[in-house]
Amino acid sequence: MGCCGEEEEDNLLHQPLILSPPPEFLETTATTAENLTISPMNSHFSALTCRDILRIIFEKLSTTDLACAACVCRIWSSVAADRDIQTAAFKSPWKLKEIVGNPTSGSFWRVSSLSKFAISHRILRGDSVASLAVKYSVQVMDIKRLNNMMSDHGIYSRERLLIPLNNPDILINSICYIELDVYAKRETAVVYLEGGPPVNKSSCSTSRATSDLSKRRVIESVRRSMQVDDEIARYYLSITDGDPRSAISEFSEDLRWERQTSLA
Incomplete structure (x- = not known):
C-alpha cells in the first residue's frame, strides 16, 4: 500500500491534458479566419x-x-x-418577346414595374380622353398624368396618346419600344397593339422639329444682332431668302437711309 503522495501522482497521470492556448495564438487564428471569409472584396476569394x-x-x-x-x-x-443581362431581367417578369431601343439613362432598367409600360394610341377623329379611358378601362386622370396634360383640349395638338397599361397579359410575347415621348417628357416602354411604330412618320416628325428649331435659332441670332423684335427679323429674313448676313445688311442699309432722310 502506497503513501498518499503516490496516489495523487497516479491520478494526475490518468487525467486528460488540457492546455490554454496563448493570446498570440488566438489573435493569429482570428485573423486567418477573417481572411478566409467569403466576400467579393476578399482578394483570396477569386x-x-x-x-x-x-x-x-x-x-x-x-x-x-x-x-x-x-x-x-x-x-x-x-x-x-451588360445590356443583355439588364434586358433579360427587365423582360423576365412580364414574359416579353423583345425590347427595341436604348434608354438615355441606365436607371431605366432598375425597376421593372407595370408603370414603365404604356400603349401607344394613334388619335383619330372623334377621340377624347374620356372615350379612350372607357376603351382601355383606365382612369381619365391617369391618361392626363402620363401624357403631361393639363386639360382635355391637349389631345387636339398631338398625334398620339400614351395609355397606362393595367393588364400585364398584354405584355406576354410582345415587343416593347423604348421611347422618349416629347409631350409626356418621359421614357416609356411602349407597346403598339397594331404593329410597330410608324418609322417614316417618326422620321418626318423629327426632321420637321429639327428644321423648326434651326429656323428659330436663326431668327434669335438675327434679332439679337439687329436689336429688333421677332417680326422684323422674320421680315428681313424673308426678303433675303433666309440668309442672315444679307438680312442684317439690308437692315443696316434701311437704317442708314432713314437717318439720311431725317437729317435732310
Whole structure:
C-alpha cells in the first residue's frame, strides 16, 4: 500500500491534458479566419471576381437585385451593366418577346414595374380622353398624368396618346419600344397593339422639329444682332431668302437711309 503522495501522482497521470492556448495564438487564428471569409472584396476569394461566373449568377437576378449588385465593386458594376443581362431581367417578369431601343439613362432598367409600360394610341377623329379611358378601362386622370396634360383640349395638338397599361397579359410575347415621348417628357416602354411604330412618320416628325428649331435659332441670332423684335427679323429674313448676313445688311442699309432722310 502506497503513501498518499503516490496516489495523487497516479491520478494526475490518468487525467486528460488540457492546455490554454496563448493570446498570440488566438489573435493569429482570428485573423486567418477573417481572411478566409467569403466576400467579393476578399482578394483570396477569386470566384466572385470572375466575369463568367458573375454573368451566370447575375442572369438569375431581378432588376432590383442587379441594381444592388452594381453597388458592390467595379467588376460587379461592369457586369451588371451588360445590356443583355439588364434586358433579360427587365423582360423576365412580364414574359416579353423583345425590347427595341436604348434608354438615355441606365436607371431605366432598375425597376421593372407595370408603370414603365404604356400603349401607344394613334388619335383619330372623334377621340377624347374620356372615350379612350372607357376603351382601355383606365382612369381619365391617369391618361392626363402620363401624357403631361393639363386639360382635355391637349389631345387636339398631338398625334398620339400614351395609355397606362393595367393588364400585364398584354405584355406576354410582345415587343416593347423604348421611347422618349416629347409631350409626356418621359421614357416609356411602349407597346403598339397594331404593329410597330410608324418609322417614316417618326422620321418626318423629327426632321420637321429639327428644321423648326434651326429656323428659330436663326431668327434669335438675327434679332439679337439687329436689336429688333421677332417680326422684323422674320421680315428681313424673308426678303433675303433666309440668309442672315444679307438680312442684317439690308437692315443696316434701311437704317442708314432713314437717318439720311431725317437729317435732310
